[in-house]
Amino acid sequence: MPDASNPASNSAPNSAPHPETETAPVLALTDLRSGYGAHDVLNGVALEVRAAEIFALMGKNGMGKSTLLKTVLGLVPARAGDVRRAGVSILGATPAALVASGLGYAPQEQPLFVDLSIRDNLRLALRSDRELPGALERVAAHFPFFLDRLGQKAGTLSGGEQKMLILSRALMLRPRLLLIDEISEGLQPTVVARIAAALRAERDENGTAVLLVEQNLDFALSVADRWAVLKLGAIDDEGDNDAQARDRVLAHLKI
Numbered sequence: 001m002p003d004a005s006n007p008a009s010n011s012a013p014n015s016a017p018h019p020e021t022e023t024a025p026v027l028a029l030t031d032l033r034s035g036y037g038a039h040d041v042l043n044g045v046a047l048e049v050r051a052a053e054i055f056a057l058m059g060k061n062g063m064g065k066s067t068l069l070k071t072v073l074g075l076v077p078a079r080a081g082d083v084r085r086a087g088v089s090i091l092g093a094t095p096a097a098l099v100a101s102g103l104g105y106a107p108q109e110q111p112l113f114v115d116l117s118i119r120d121n122l123r124l125a126l127r128s129d130r131e132l133p134g135a136l137e138r139v140a141a142h143f144p145f146f147l148d149r150l151g152q153k154a155g156t157l158s159g160g161e162q163k164m165l166i167l168s169r170a171l172m173l174r175p176r177l178l179l180i181d182e183i184s185e186g187l188q189p190t191v192v193a194r195i196a197a198a199l200r201a202e203r204d205e206n207g208t209a210v211l212l213v214e215q216n217l218d219f220a221l222s223v224a225d226r227w228a229v230l231k232l233g234a235i236d237d238e239g240d241n242d243a244q245a246r247d248r249v250l251a252h253l254k255i
């Protein structure tokens with residue numbers, strides 16, 4: 001039974017990437033609507049993430065950013081619209097199919113097993129221990145210090161190290177598109193800078209696309225190629241990460 005909160009849980013690090021068409025975006029949302037009970041949260045979101053780009057999604061608290069990621073993953077059911085991954089609709093796809101399509105997810109909630117070691121937290125995302133050496137190689141490329149501490153319990157890691165472990169677990173599965181929910185929350189600047197460096201390297205060296213939900217504007221604009229602001233469940237503004245980006249985003253985030 002795959003773990004629905006972690007679509008990476010049923011995958012192999014070397015699974016073949018989803019066939020990308022030359023023209024289709026890595027992720028395309030059209031008129032996406034979802035919510036909880038009688039409460040509509042997403043009110044018709046249209047968004048495209050392209051190959052090998054980091055796309056930052058920002059917005060004030062409660063505007064629906066996490067709900068958008070969860071709707072892409074099917075954890076919150078879409079009420080209307082479409083979610084297309086490399087041109088193919090993934091609405092209603094199983095967690096295993098989402099992983100096979102190249103999706104990875106680093107959720108905002110701490111999804112680690114605190115009483116298990118770093119090694120076991122990584123192993124749980126793999127189908128077989130045979131895949132562990134390749135997966136650890138991938139982890140070491142970004143956060144080599146984990147290799148010396150594989151036996152340490154995840155619950156004894158610092159907050160920043162736990163975030164790096166969550167990111168490592170998602171990246172070791174070699175996603176084509178990684179969804180990341182507020183990874184910088186509560187972290188000190190040096191840790192945020194390490195995570196930023198890992199994301200840039202992942203994009204530049206492996207062509208991985210990232211949809212980054214963030215409140216930290218400086219971090220988001222230090223890595224993003226493009227950005228959008230979500231307001232009341234719809235995209236209010238979007239653009240390239242150019243000289244005007246910071247002022248434009250700030251204008252939307254002002255109270």
Ligand SMILES: Nc1ncnc2c1ncn2[C@@H]1O[C@H](COP(=O)(O)OP(=O)(O)OP(=O)(O)O)[C@@H](O)[C@H]1O
Pocket residue numbers: 036039041059060061062063064065066067068215
């Ligand atoms: N499981 C749930 N059941 C009912 N309502 C929910 C649930 N999860 C979120 N909501 C509501 O949906 C709205 C959007 O929440 P969401 O977490 O997507 O916003 P967000 O933009 O990610 O906010 P934040 O930046 O504070 O995390 C909020 O009003 C929130 O209270």
